[in-house]
Amino acid sequence: MRVAIVGGGAAGMTAAHLLDKVHDVSVFEKEPVLGGNIRTLNKNIPCDSLNQRITLDNGVIEFQRDYFTNFHKLMADLQIQLVETPVSSELFLPDGHYYKSTGAIRYGCKTKWEQIIEMLKQTPIMFSYLCFLARISLASQDSFRHRPVSDYLGNNISARWLKMLLMYAYSMPYNTIDNFPAEIALPLLSHSGMLTQWDRIVGGVYSYIEKILSRFRGTIHCDTRITGITRESTGVQISLVNTDPQHFDKLVFATTPDQVLRLLKDPSENEIRRFQAWKMNTIDTLIHTDTSIYKHFGVSYFCEFDLFQTKELGDSGYNAYLDRLCGVDPQLDTHFSLAYNLEQQIAPEKVIDRQHHATPAYNVEAIRYRQEVLETNGENHTYHAGAYLFDGLHEGAVSSGFVVSDLLGGLRL
Numbered sequence: 547m548r549v550a551i552v553g554g555g556a557a558g559m560t561a562a563h564l565l566d567k568v569h570d571v572s573v574f575e576k577e578p579v580l581g582g583n584i585r586t587l588n589k590n591i592p593c594d595s596l597n598q599r600i601t602l603d604n605g606v607i608e609f610q611r612d613y614f615t616n617f618h619k620l621m622a623d624l625q626i627q628l629v630e631t632p633v634s635s636e637l638f639l640p641d642g643h644y645y646k647s648t649g650a651i652r653y654g655c656k657t658k659w660e661q662i663i664e665m666l667k668q669t670p671i672m673f674s675y676l677c678f679l680a681r682i683s684l685a686s687q688d689s690f691r692h693r694p695v696s697d698y699l700g701n702n703i704s705a706r707w708l709k710m711l712l713m714y715a716y717s718m719p720y721n722t723i724d725n726f727p728a729e730i731a732l733p734l735l736s737h738s739g740m741l742t743q744w745d746r747i748v749g750g751v752y753s754y755i756e757k758i759l760s761r762f763r764g765t766i767h768c769d770t771r772i773t774g775i776t777r778e779s780t781g782v783q784i785s786l787v788n789t790d791p792q793h794f795d796k797l798v799f800a801t802t803p804d805q806v807l808r809l810l811k812d813p814s815e816n817e818i819r820r821f822q823a824w825k826m827n828t829i830d831t832l833i834h835t836d837t838s839i840y841k842h843f844g845v846s847y848f849c850e851f852d853l854f855q856t857k858e859l860g861d862s863g864y865n866a867y868l869d870r871l872c873g874v875d876p877q878l879d880t881h882f883s884l885a886y887n888l889e890q891q892i893a894p895e896k897v898i899d900r901q902h903h904a905t906p907a908y909n910v911e912a913i914r915y916r917q918e919v920l921e922t923n924g925e926n927h928t929y930h931a932g933a934y935l936f937d938g939l940h941e942g943a944v945s946s947g948f949v950v951s952d953l954l955g956g957l958r959l
């Protein structure tokens with residue numbers, strides 16, 4: 547069977563890897579490189595100004611050990627080395643106050659006295675967080691459907707901290723988080739506490755895409771422009787700029803969901819209903835070496851999930867300290883970070899790389915028909931994969947590739 551996969555991110559490449567064992571697979575990616583939101587400097591992203599022995603991720607970085615089951619199955623199949631990485635968080639407010647997570651207190655406080663002060667500051671936040679956890683653990687998963695996060699999170703400091711973690715996890719502007727779907731957010735928040743273990747991929751996240759490519763027998767088309775896709779009784783026709791249309795038996799959409807109606811020339815009424823509310827969200831992330839953002843707070847331990855409220859109750863951004871997350875040799879005495887929405891605070895000469903990302907714009911309306919998309923996967927010779935169909939993270943992307951592979955008789959891990 548000839549299978550076309552449109553989109554070469556994590557979902558598309560997982561599906562390609564599993565289907566390649568039994569079908570003739572072609573991947574069509576619009577960018578010059580594969581990976582989607584996987585952007586590993588010195589791998590799929592060249593970076594002359596960075597020591598060539600260092601790999602830094604300016605996109606997807608970390609993976610939950612206990613909750614990313616399919617992701618870990620894929621990594622085991624590809625024999626990719628993962629190591630646990632300590633992860634902690636701090637919340638910085640515009641008035642100069644800051645709060646440390648338990649991990650940040652454990653690793654970042656120099657004296658017992660400092661630890662006690664930080665724990666006392668943290669206690670009311672922790673109490674409020676535990677009340678939130680108790681509340682959502684008593685509710686059924688189904689009751690979260692079609693409801694926004696604001697139904698569960700108010701505006702106290704603990705709630706704002708959690709909303710900023712959602713901003714970080716889903717690359718969505720802070721001012722949109724109140725309308726973020728509770729059914730995606732609450733499971734993540736309930737299992738991302740102080741006991742959660744996180745893994746990173748040795749050598750950078752793109753290493754696993756390289757491994758897929760080393761085993762791949764199909765065809766990869768990067769930098770392609772699809773002008774339209776039509777479905778026929780015998781399969782699917784893909785029209786491309788500067789080449790003849792190509793015929794396939796099956797089509798897998800592994801793009802962001804806003805692209806489905808943009809590319810389909812013959813969408814059914816059902817497809818229009820399922821995809822019309824999806825829009826694209828775009829963000830820029832910077833890799834930089836500027837630590838002056840912490841000076842104002844007198845903090846010298848930098849965390850993986852550092853969250854900055856930049857205006858009183860308003861906008862926010864994050865700074866993810868990368869040295870531990872990307873396994874940079876401590877002997878090199880570097881301070882690399884990945885920042886979002888902190889451009890005003892970062893000196894331009896300290897910026898090493900900038901990446902532009904497109905992600906699904908998550909809101910309650912957009913995901914209304916998500917279950918229906920999964921239930922009708924395969925209708926009109928057309929399948930759908932993408933993180934947005936599950937948890938919105940890497941586990942979701944890989945899981946969606948597993949589902950499509952199962953439906954098309956591909957390899958099962």
Ligand SMILES: Cc1cc2nc3c(=O)[nH]c(=O)nc-3n(C[C@H](O)[C@H](O)[C@H](O)COP(=O)(O)OP(=O)(O)OC[C@H]3O[C@@H](n4cnc5c(N)ncnc54)[C@H](O)[C@@H]3O)c2cc1C
Pocket residue numbers: 552553554555556557558574575576577580581582583584604605606607608609715716717772800801802805809831903904905931932933934938939940941943
């Ligand atoms: C900055 C950032 C950091 C993140 N960090 C993490 C993390 O640490 N851990 C985690 O679990 N998740 C993280 N995520 C979430 C991440 O989005 C998912 O983990 C996952 O990579 C999404 O994969 P995907 O294949 O669903 O989508 P994408 O990665 O968006 O892939 C879609 C692909 O389709 C291509 N495409 C789009 N339109 C077309 C078209 N018309 N024709 C052809 N190709 C097209 C795109 O170029 C892209 O390659 C992060 C996301 C971002 C943006």
